[in-house]
Amino acid sequence: GQQVMQIPQYQHVQEGEDFTTYCNSSTTLSNIQWYKQRPGGHPVFLIQLVKSGEVKKQKRLTFQFGEAKKNSSLHITATQTTDVGTYFCYNNDMRFGAGTRLTVKP
């Protein structure tokens, strides 16, 4: 199956700082999804990207899909304590990335 590498594994930020997680594939993806899992919770769907070069925004969250459809990123502007959790990318091969665990210091 397609291998998707996700980095970083952990990110600790001060509240108000920005945060970015990246997913990279060695092969072209037909689409990519992003999920958030709060501590003790279950994955919750955030967004799906399908088109080359696509950029989508949800309030402070910006999602990008690379031109070659091999990489994607999730950027959070001015993090808040409610952003705490693990962010996973998910490819159409039904595999989650390793996840990036975000902690936010108030």
Place this chain on the structure above:
Amino acid sequence: DTEVTQTPKHLVMGMTNKKSLKCEQHMGHRAMYWYKQKAKKPPELMFVYSYEKLSINESVPSRFSPECPNSSLLNLHLHALQPEDSALYLCASSHLQGGIGNQPQHFGDGTRLSIL
């Protein structure tokens, strides 16, 4: 509130016991999934049902036996599990447009399983 309901929330069982995990959704989704998640790891796909038929089995040991009695229900029957099977078991469902795995998945809260 989650739209995918899983029971029980917690389960402790011995290695010789037989138990079942249950999952229910009423969103009209025709794809249903079982995932296993170990602590600090991503969910790993176990099984996928589409239109109530088993479509994907990710080489899961036979001590895990899935069942899809109808379009709303998904079960996972457990027998002779090992301590390393202790994990969070997540059920998810989705529409099927574009094929399995190509639509947003809705997850239940999971069953936290401990094998003694």
